[in-house]
Amino acid sequence: MKPVKVGVCGLGTVGSGTVNVLRRNADILSSRTGRNIQVAQIAARRPNPSCDTADIPVTPDIFEVANNPEIDILVELIGGYDVAKKLVLTAIKNGKHVVTANKALIAEHGNEIFSAAREKNVVVAYEAGVAGGIPAIKALREGLVGNRINWLAGIINGTGNFILTEMKDKGSPFADVLKQAQDLGYAEADPTFDVEGIDAAHKLVILAANAFGTPLAFDKTYTEGISKVTPQDLQYAQELGYRIKHLGIARRTEQGVELRVHPTLIPESHLLASVDGVMNSVLIDGDAVGQTLYYGAGAGSEPTASAVVADIADIARLIDTPQVAVPPVAPLKDGREVPVLSITDVHAACYLRMSAKDRPGVLMRVTEILGQNGINIDALLQKEGQESGGAVDIVLLTHDIRESLLSAALKEIEALDDIIGSVAHIRVEHL
Known part of the structure; x- marks a missing residue:
C-alpha cells in the first residue's frame, strides 16, 4: 500500500x-x-x-x-x-x-x-x-473499555511534583524550590500554568471526558495550586502518616461528576505517594478491573x-478503512446531562493548620466550632510555642465533610481573637 x-x-x-x-x-x-x-x-x-x-x-x-x-x-x-x-x-x-x-x-x-x-x-x-x-487515554478507550470508570486520580504535572518532592526532602520553601525548578528547565519563566494547577486541569478534563463520556468541561473544573503549601505542612502530614501530592481527581457520583485539581494528603503507604520528582502517574478505578496504575515520564x-x-x-x-473515524470523546449513550459538581458540594476529609496564640481554651473553642458544624476530628497535633505567650500551630484531620459546611466553620474559626491569619486547608483522599 x-x-x-x-x-x-x-x-x-x-x-x-x-x-x-x-x-x-x-x-x-x-x-x-x-x-x-x-x-x-x-x-x-x-x-x-x-x-x-x-x-x-x-x-x-x-x-x-x-x-x-x-x-x-x-x-x-x-x-x-x-x-x-x-x-x-x-x-x-x-x-x-x-x-x-x-x-x-x-x-x-x-x-x-x-x-x-x-x-x-x-x-x-x-x-x-x-x-x-504514559498511554492513559489508550488505557481508558481500549484496555478499560469494558469498565464503568468510577474515578481516576493522577499526578499529572511533573513540575509541581518536583517542587513538592524537593520541599519535603530538603525542607526548603516554595519560592526557593521554584527557582531551582526554573534553573533546571522544569519550570517556565512564568510558572503559573504549572504551579497554579491550570496545566493539570487541562489534562484532567481530557481524562474525565474519556472516562465518563462527558463533554470537556475545563471552565467547570475546580483548580487550586501549590504555592501556599509550606514545608511545615509537608512535615506535619508526614507525622500524621501522609504525603502531600498535587492531584487531579475526577469522580462519578450519583449527583454528578467531580472535577478538581488541588494539593491532597494521601496515605504514605499508597503507591501514588512514592511518585517523586518530575514523574507522572495515573490511577484508574473501574467496576470490573478494580484499580490500575500507570507510571512514567510525563514530559520530555x-x-x-x-x-x-x-x-x-x-x-x-x-487510514483507508471506510468510516474510520471514531468520536474522539464518546457521547453518553442515554443522552443524559451529567452535571459537574461545584467544589462546595464535594465531600472530603480535610487537613487544617492554624496558628493560634498560646493561651488556655483556644483548642476547646476551635473544636466547639467544628462540632457545632457537624465536623468530627480524626487526629490532632498541637505544637509547643517558642516562648510563653507565643504562637503555636494546631493541626487537625477531620472526617469526611461537605465543603460548604467546612467553609462556614473556618470563617468562624478565623474570626476568633486567638487565631492568627487564615486557616490552611488541604483535602485528604484515601484512594
Missing part, C-alpha cells in the same frame, strides 16, 4: 523527538502497521540541531502543510490556542487526520474540534497531551514523542 505521509508542524522539543523516533524506528512501525510512515513535510521557523531534516522538505508556513494535498496526517506541535486551533480546523476541513500534543487546545476547544472532525470523518488523536509518554522529547508516534501508527492502520 502507498505510504502514509505525515506533516509535522513545530520542530521544538517534542517535534524534533517525533521526527527522530519516526525515522529511527521506521522499520518497526512498518512491520507493526503494515504501512510505511513517511515524514513528508515539516513546518518550522528555524532548524533544530537535534533533528536531521536534510532530506525532508521544510517550510516556515504551517498552513502550507495543512493545505498540502499529499499530507495524510498533520501533527500539531506548535502549542498555544488561536493559531493552533486555526491550523487544526484547516487540516480537518481538508480531510486530514490530526495528531496533537496540545492539551490546552483540546481541553478548551476540543468540543468544537471533535464536532468538525466527525463531520469530515477524520480522527483527532491527542494521547501525548496527557501525561507525556522522546517520551512525549512516543505517544505522538503511537497515535500516528493507530491512524496509519485505519
Whole structure:
C-alpha cells in the first residue's frame, strides 16, 4: 500500500523527538502497521540541531502543510490556542487526520474540534497531551473499555511534583524550590500554568471526558495550586502518616461528576505517594478491573514523542478503512446531562493548620466550632510555642465533610481573637 505521509508542524522539543523516533524506528512501525510512515513535510521557523531534516522538505508556513494535498496526517506541535486551533480546523476541513500534543487546545476547544472532525470523518488523536509518554487515554478507550470508570486520580504535572518532592526532602520553601525548578528547565519563566494547577486541569478534563463520556468541561473544573503549601505542612502530614501530592481527581457520583485539581494528603503507604520528582502517574478505578496504575515520564522529547508516534501508527492502520473515524470523546449513550459538581458540594476529609496564640481554651473553642458544624476530628497535633505567650500551630484531620459546611466553620474559626491569619486547608483522599 502507498505510504502514509505525515506533516509535522513545530520542530521544538517534542517535534524534533517525533521526527527522530519516526525515522529511527521506521522499520518497526512498518512491520507493526503494515504501512510505511513517511515524514513528508515539516513546518518550522528555524532548524533544530537535534533533528536531521536534510532530506525532508521544510517550510516556515504551517498552513502550507495543512493545505498540502499529499499530507495524510498533520501533527500539531506548535502549542498555544488561536493559531493552533486555526491550523487544526484547516487540516480537518481538508480531510486530514490530526495528531496533537496540545492539551490546552483540546481541553478548551476540543468540543468544537471533535464536532468538525466527525463531520469530515477524520480522527483527532491527542494521547501525548496527557501525561507525556504514559498511554492513559489508550488505557481508558481500549484496555478499560469494558469498565464503568468510577474515578481516576493522577499526578499529572511533573513540575509541581518536583517542587513538592524537593520541599519535603530538603525542607526548603516554595519560592526557593521554584527557582531551582526554573534553573533546571522544569519550570517556565512564568510558572503559573504549572504551579497554579491550570496545566493539570487541562489534562484532567481530557481524562474525565474519556472516562465518563462527558463533554470537556475545563471552565467547570475546580483548580487550586501549590504555592501556599509550606514545608511545615509537608512535615506535619508526614507525622500524621501522609504525603502531600498535587492531584487531579475526577469522580462519578450519583449527583454528578467531580472535577478538581488541588494539593491532597494521601496515605504514605499508597503507591501514588512514592511518585517523586518530575514523574507522572495515573490511577484508574473501574467496576470490573478494580484499580490500575500507570507510571512514567510525563514530559520530555522522546517520551512525549512516543505517544505522538503511537497515535500516528493507530491512524496509519485505519487510514483507508471506510468510516474510520471514531468520536474522539464518546457521547453518553442515554443522552443524559451529567452535571459537574461545584467544589462546595464535594465531600472530603480535610487537613487544617492554624496558628493560634498560646493561651488556655483556644483548642476547646476551635473544636466547639467544628462540632457545632457537624465536623468530627480524626487526629490532632498541637505544637509547643517558642516562648510563653507565643504562637503555636494546631493541626487537625477531620472526617469526611461537605465543603460548604467546612467553609462556614473556618470563617468562624478565623474570626476568633486567638487565631492568627487564615486557616490552611488541604483535602485528604484515601484512594
